Amino acid sequence: MTTNPATHLPVLDNQPNSRRGFMKACGATLGLAAWATALKPLTEWAADMNVDEFLQKHYRELKPDEKQAIFRRLEADCKAEHGVDVKIADPQPNDGVQFAYALNLSICIGCRKCAEACSIENNHDRKTNNSYIRVFEMEMGGIDFEKGDATYDHPVPQPDKFYMPVQCQQCENAPCVKACPIEATWQEKDGIVVVDYNWCIGCRYCEAACPYHARRFNWEKPTIPAEEINPNQGYLSNRIRPQGVMEKCTFCLHRTREGRMPACLEACPTGARVFGNILDPQSEIRWVIENKRTFVLKEELGTKPRFYYFFDE
Amino acid sequence: MSSINTPLTGEDATKSMSTRETIHSYPRFLWKALGVATDGSWLFYGWMTLLTAIALVGANAWAVQVRDGMVLTNMSDHVSWGLYIANFTFCVGLAAGGVMMVIPAYLYDDEEMHHLVIIGEAVAIAAILMSTLSVVVDLGRPDRFWHLMPIIGKFNWPMSMLTWDIIVLNGYLVINVHIVGYLLYMQYLGKRPNPWWYVPFVFLSILWAISIHTVTAFLYCGLGGRPFWNTALLAPRFLASAFVSGPAFILIVLRAIRMTSDWKWSPRPARTLIQIIRISMAINLLMLVSELFTLFYTGSGHAASAKYLFFGSHGASGLVVWIWTAIGLNIAGTILFFTPAALRRGNLRILACVLCIAGIWIEKGMGLVIPGFIPSTLHEVVEYAPSLVEWKITAGIWAFGMLVLTILVKLIEAIHAKRLSPSNSHAL
Numbered sequence: 137m138t139t140n141p142a143t144h145l146p147v148l149d150n151q152p153n154s155r156r157g158f159m160k161a162c163g164a165t166l167g168l169a170a171w172a173t174a175l176k177p178l179t180e181w182a183a184d185m186n187v188d189e190f191l192q193k194h195y196r197e198l199k200p201d202e203k204q205a206i207f208r209r210l211e212a213d214c215k216a217e218h219g220v221d222v223k224i225a226d227p228q229p230n231d232g233v234q235f236a237y238a239l240n241l242s243i244c245i246g247c248r249k250c251a252e253a254c255s256i257e258n259n260h261d262r263k264t265n266n267s268y269i270r271v272f273e274m275e276m277g278g279i280d281f282e283k284g285d286a287t288y289d290h291p292v293p294q295p296d297k298f299y300m301p302v303q304c305q306q307c308e309n310a311p312c313v314k315a316c317p318i319e320a321t322w323q324e325k326d327g328i329v330v331v332d333y334n335w336c337i338g339c340r341y342c343e344a345a346c347p348y349h350a351r352r353f354n355w356e357k358p359t360i361p362a363e364e365i366n367p368n369q370g371y372l373s374n375r376i377r378p379q380g381v382m383e384k385c386t387f388c389l390h391r392t393r394e395g396r397m398p399a400c401l402e403a404c405p406t407g408a409r410v411f412g413n414i415l416d417p418q419s420e421i422r423w424v425i426e427n428k429r430t431f432v433l434k435e436e437l438g439t440k441p442r443f444y445y446f447f448d449e
Numbered sequence: 450m451s452s453i454n455t456p457l458t459g460e461d462a463t464k465s466m467s468t469r470e471t472i473h474s475y476p477r478f479l480w481k482a483l484g485v486a487t488d489g490s491w492l493f494y495g496w497m498t499l500l501t502a503i504a505l506v507g508a509n510a511w512a513v514q515v516r517d518g519m520v521l522t523n524m525s526d527h528v529s530w531g532l533y534i535a536n537f538t539f540c541v542g543l544a545a546g547g548v549m550m551v552i553p554a555y556l557y558d559d560e561e562m563h564h565l566v567i568i569g570e571a572v573a574i575a576a577i578l579m580s581t582l583s584v585v586v587d588l589g590r591p592d593r594f595w596h597l598m599p600i601i602g603k604f605n606w607p608m609s610m611l612t613w614d615i616i617v618l619n620g621y622l623v624i625n626v627h628i629v630g631y632l633l634y635m636q637y638l639g640k641r642p643n644p645w646w647y648v649p650f651v652f653l654s655i656l657w658a659i660s661i662h663t664v665t666a667f668l669y670c671g672l673g674g675r676p677f678w679n680t681a682l683l684a685p686r687f688l689a690s691a692f693v694s695g696p697a698f699i700l701i702v703l704r705a706i707r708m709t710s711d712w713k714w715s716p717r718p719a720r721t722l723i724q725i726i727r728i729s730m731a732i733n734l735l736m737l738v739s740e741l742f743t744l745f746y747t748g749s750g751h752a753a754s755a756k757y758l759f760f761g762s763h764g765a766s767g768l769v770v771w772i773w774t775a776i777g778l779n780i781a782g783t784i785l786f787f788t789p790a791a792l793r794r795g796n797l798r799i800l801a802c803v804l805c806i807a808g809i810w811i812e813k814g815m816g817l818v819i820p821g822f823i824p825s826t827l828h829e830v831v832e833y834a835p836s837l838v839e840w841k842i843t844a845g846i847w848a849f850g851m852l853v854l855t856i857l858v859k860l861i862e863a864i865h866a867k868r869l870s871p872s873n874s875h876a877l
């Protein structure tokens with residue numbers, strides 16, 4: 137057919153007003169409507185998001201007043217959602233401080249009090265009983281995780297076993313930090329590796345990269361009963377995380393940067409845990425590292441953990 | 450390209466076109482292309498409706514996943530990547546394999562291949578779109594996608610391997626869109642394409658195809674904490690299997706074109722592709738055997754995941770069926786490809802293609818990504834099988850990719866058959 141295109145309206149096609157052209161227009165309309173319906177859940181999800189949050193810059197590019205505005209917004213959000221007054225602080229790393237942790241495997245009894253305390257302190261999701269610490273029941277005679285068991289459910293301690301809690305090792309050469317495509321996770325001056333929960337896109341590459349199973353993903357919005365919310369929160373640590381982002385142990389930086397001890401250490405009934413500033417010659421951690429035969433996990437990977445284990449000789 | 454060297458009907462009319470006119474008639478070209486792309490037989494409408502329906506199901510499942518959280522998938526902190534990243538890996542291979550037709554056509558100046566080269570590029574475009582979508586649906590926070598953009602976001606380059614992957618994949622997409630768009634437009638105008646405008650890009654795309662798959666392999670083998678991926682053979686094995694899945698996919702597309710149009714060509718291009726498949730599949734299987742040997746004979750940290758994958762361990766054996774199915778499919782497909790019947794145009798050839806594609810999809814996807822997480826870095830065995838939502842979304846991505854591919858191929862065919870040219874105002 138050779139009709140002059142100029143005589144026809146360009147409806148989807150340079151065709152005459154044929155039935156087919158009409159059908160196409162109908163098809164296109166129907167198609168658009170179908171797509172809008174299919175994607176409707178997105179609008180429901182976007183309903184409780186705001187523009188400020190969407191446009192928020194990376195933590196390290198925020199000016200002090202911008203930070204304050206964000207903290208106040210998060211506090212208001214929490215009040216609106218849970219009816220709880222929380223305080224979001226942002227303690228900075230102190231000069232001359234390098235944190236390190238050590239754990240005495242000879243006296244750990246595997247009671248999981250540390251894991252429990254972590255869960256409460258860090259506002260973890262209660263549905264999954266999440267915690268940054270996993271305690272492994274290990275066979276005497278070597279560090280062999282293949283023979284370990286993190287899901288034991290019997291009275292402890294068992295004879296011929298020892299117990300090995302594992303959490304983020306705050307690697308000096310952290311594979312997770314290298315992996316992240318958008319610098320949503322980084323190492324602070326005092327050695328603590330943090331995540332900006334408002335910047336992370338939830339790709340989970342860091343979780344694949346971590347050799348110590350230290351990272352946790354918020355597969356859904358965490359649920360915590362209002363009365364159990366810990367109101368003393370840090371922006372980079374234990375504030376309630378949004379859905380779809382990564383989280384990890386921060387050595388309780390909202391406590392430790394203000395001179396307190398991590399929650400897991402305080403909860404330990406045996407005193408197996410030693411924490412402190414490794415640059416302070418008087419510190420207990422320094423004494424342990426200088427006098428005990430400490431070791432780190434998976435030394436061969438070159439991650440340089442700041443988390444040491446030792447046995448009493 | 451010989452198809453372009455042959456005079457076309459519109460040539461006389463457009464010979465005198467100035468550059469300005471050439472550019473100005475581009476919107477008209479797009480407009481007409483839209484007409485052609487939405488025109489066809491009932492079979493075509495049925496096919497497009499089916500694909501749209503599947504894509505809609507996938508889009509809806511994704512929207513629900515974004516709203517309610519990734520908890521709807523069966524991934525966990527132990528197995529934190531699943532079907533999406535598995536499918537991503539396969540699609541990257543498919544995209545790299547798309548250039549398999551380009552290599553013989555340009556390196557050896559295979560005349561006949563030149564006609565069909567553009568189809569390989571179209572497959573590459575669809576495959577890159579599918580791999581990009583597979584990553585997007587894997588994000589917990591797709592609303593923050595802009596954080597990934599250079600300058601306005603915070604691009605952790607060159608540290609993060611993922612940023613390299615983003616760069617090479619996007620680059621590959623741009624290169625292929627340029628080549629396909631330029632060649633089609635010139636052919637539409639009945640003009641001879643200027644080699645300076647596309648030949649350098651074709652060579653670039655060949656190098657680039659290798660880079661997308663190599664960088665994707667580095668994504669995995671760069672992770673020291675996951676011994677299963679820590680093998681130097683990973684990148685070469687990726688490439689070898691890409692050189693099978695790509696050409697096999699192109700063979701199926703060629704068959705579909707022959708069945709639905711009057712476009713004719715000799716059996717030579719398909720034979721070249723089959724030769725490529727034969728060699729690559731043999732290399733792929735050889736590398737598999739040598740890898741299995743080092744794994745189980747020498748035994749290493751590596752072996753725990755492989756043991757789980759091939760035989761199961763600690764009473765868990767979720768992937769055993771998958772991997773042996775893949776090996777069965779690959780071997781069956783390879784045997785079929787080596788039969789003389791594969792060189793003839795028949796159903797056997799298509800069957801061989803389907804078997805190899807399915808086999809590689811499992812092997813490079815589920816069989817490669819999932820065992821990296823099982824056992825976990827602290828040797829816990831937590832299994833994974835995709836959830837219904839994950840299947841729906843993945844099917845939706847494939848449907849979308851096939852929609853794009855169908856439209857591209859339809860345009861290529863229409864321009865080849867000169868139903869789409871400046872003088873022909875009517876898209877039949």
Ligand code: SF4
Nearest residue numbers: 304305306307312346
């Ligand atoms: S233990 Fe894992 S999460 Fe912690 S710093 Fe090292 S790699 Fe990162």
Ligand code: SF4
Nearest residue numbers: 316336337339340342
């Ligand atoms: S999940 Fe978040 S922190 Fe981890 S690599 Fe992805 S963007 Fe970075």
